[in-house]
Amino acid sequence: MLTRNLIFTVLCFLLLATGNLQAGGDSARGLELSESCVDCHGDDGKGDEDTVGIAGLDAAKHFDLLKGYKSGEIVDEDEMMFDYVEELSEQDMADLAAYYATLDGG
Numbered sequence: 688m689l690t691r692n693l694i695f696t697v698l699c700f701l702l703l704a705t706g707n708l709q710a711g712g713d714s715a716r717g718l719e720l721s722e723s724c725v726d727c728h729g730d731d732g733k734g735d736e737d738t739v740g741i742a743g744l745d746a747a748k749h750f751d752l753l754k755g756y757k758s759g760e761i762v763d764e765d766e767m768m769f770d771y772v773e774e775l776s777e778q779d780m781a782d783l784a785a786y787y788a789t790l791d792g793g
């Protein structure tokens with residue numbers, strides 16, 4: 688019985704921890720990481736005629752998009768994104784998503 692309770696507690700903790708990871712991106716760290724994104728998406732994240740804007744994207748949506756590129760679930764037709772998300776950890780992606788959510792999408 689005790690073991691079961693312990694496993695349950697650990698599972699709950701893990702669920703909470705992953706929830707926090709997504710919700711709790713650190714936008715200051717995201718700003719630093721965004722140095723590798725600005726070449727294409729622009730300093731303000733608004734993109735240009737060649738690249739889609741990412742400023743003001745909802746953080747949860749942005750996080751899912753980045754994860755999608757990394758896992759190959761989203762097929763990146765120009766193969767531009769995969770190279771840049773390949774090395775990112777989930778924390779990196781959460782931080783980037785948090786940062787871009789603070790920008791004005793215009």
Ligand code: HEC
Nearest residue numbers: 723724726727738739741749752763764765767768771783
């Ligand atoms: C070499 C250019 C380039 C770099 C660098 C780059 N991107 Fe992209 N990104 C693109 C292009 C082009 C697209 C459009 C979709 C595609 O080709 O797959 C895109 C699409 C996206 C999308 C999907 C937007 C949507 O609404 O569907 C997100 C989110 C994104 N990029 C975030 C980032 C982040 C965060 C970084 C930095 C880690 C980054 N990108 C670096 C070129 C780039």
